[in-house]
Each structure stands twice: as structure tokens, then as C-alpha cells.
Amino acid sequence: MSDEGTGADAGADGAGAEPAGADDLTHTDDAGDVQMVDVGAKPDSSRRAVARGEIRLTPETIAAVEADAVEKGDVLATARIGAVQAVKHTWETIPMCHQIPITNVDTEFAVGDDRIGLTVAVETTGKTGCEMEALEGVTTGLNTVWDMVKAAEKDAEGQYPDTRIADVEVVDKRKETVEE
Numbered sequence: 001m002s003d004e005g006t007g008a009d010a011g012a013d014g015a016g017a018e019p020a021g022a023d024d025l026t027h028t029d030d031a032g033d034v035q036m037v038d039v040g041a042k043p044d045s046s047r048r049a050v051a052r053g054e055i056r057l058t059p060e061t062i063a064a065v066e067a068d069a070v071e072k073g074d075v076l077a078t079a080r081i082g083a084v085q086a087v088k089h090t091w092e093t094i095p096m097c098h099q100i101p102i103t104n105v106d107t108e109f110a111v112g113d114d115r116i117g118l119t120v121a122v123e124t125t126g127k128t129g130c131e132m133e134a135l136e137g138v139t140t141g142l143n144t145v146w147d148m149v150k151a152a153e154k155d156a157e158g159q160y161p162d163t164r165i166a167d168v169e170v171v172d173k174r175k176e177t178v179e180e
Helices: 059-066 075-088 131-153
Strands: 045-056 102-111 115-126 164-177
Touching (some): 059 115, 059 131, 102 131, 131 164
Antiparallel strands (some): 045 164, 102 115
């Protein structure tokens, strides 16, 4: 989850934000030491972040995934579990993230001729955003796909010339104040 610092938040959805300068970095103190941002005084907000990315694979591997013919099992079901697990544990892997209450995770796969896309939407109600959770869901979900199909993707030298994870990005983030 992304901690929104004081002064750097340009609005409910972050649109129109100026690029952060060194003075806008919220994870360092005046001496330059790393710190977790204090969000205690911030009001609770309903928040949603959506991230996406893709893994490029050979057409033969895509066909095996679609036919549920991968030796390790159901690739997309396993990747979905991996994505959700990663969302729930983001605070344990990214040092300055807060542990936040995840209220919903949606995962959506798009299978193409030579790639599988994954979109992860995360929702929470709290004091800080959930972009990092969405990104962790995407990257872990795609890494899980790679792990499940790596035997099929290796070439004669044991390398992965056609396999890559690409275009991981946050595509949407929203924040609405919670009415009391």
C-alpha cells in the first residue's frame, strides 16, 4: 500500500499530482533516515487501487494453460491464490508499508495468443492507500504463472528467451472520505 504523504496528495484520485521532489519524500526524516509515515491523524477513507501487468509466453504454453494440461496443475487458479495471498501480506515484504484491512480483492486474467494479462483490484477502508497491495498481487500472480509453466518455457540451454513479465503499472486509484 502506498502511503500518501502530506502535501503530495493532489486530490481524491491523485490526478494532477506534481512529480515528487526530494522535499516531498515522506519515508525519510529531516536527517535522511528511513521512517514509516505516521498516518494516525488521517481520517479513514474508502480506497481502491487497480494494477495490471502481463507475462509473455510461447503460444504452445498458452495452449497448455487453456487446456489445463500443465503438469503442476491449474495455472490460473493457482496464480489467483498467489495474487490474493500477496495482497494480504504486502506489509510483510515492503518495509515501510502499513498493515491495512483488506476489504476486497478482485483478480482478472486475460489470455491472449502469446501472453496472459492479470489485473488486480484491491479495496480497503483506512488511513492509507492500497496501490502497493495491488502491485504485489500482480507481480506475485504473474510470478506464480511463470513458476507453473517454467518447464514448458525453457529452451535447450535451460533459458527463458520468450518469457518475460512486463508492463506492470497502477492503472487507477481512488479515495473517498468515509462519512461517520
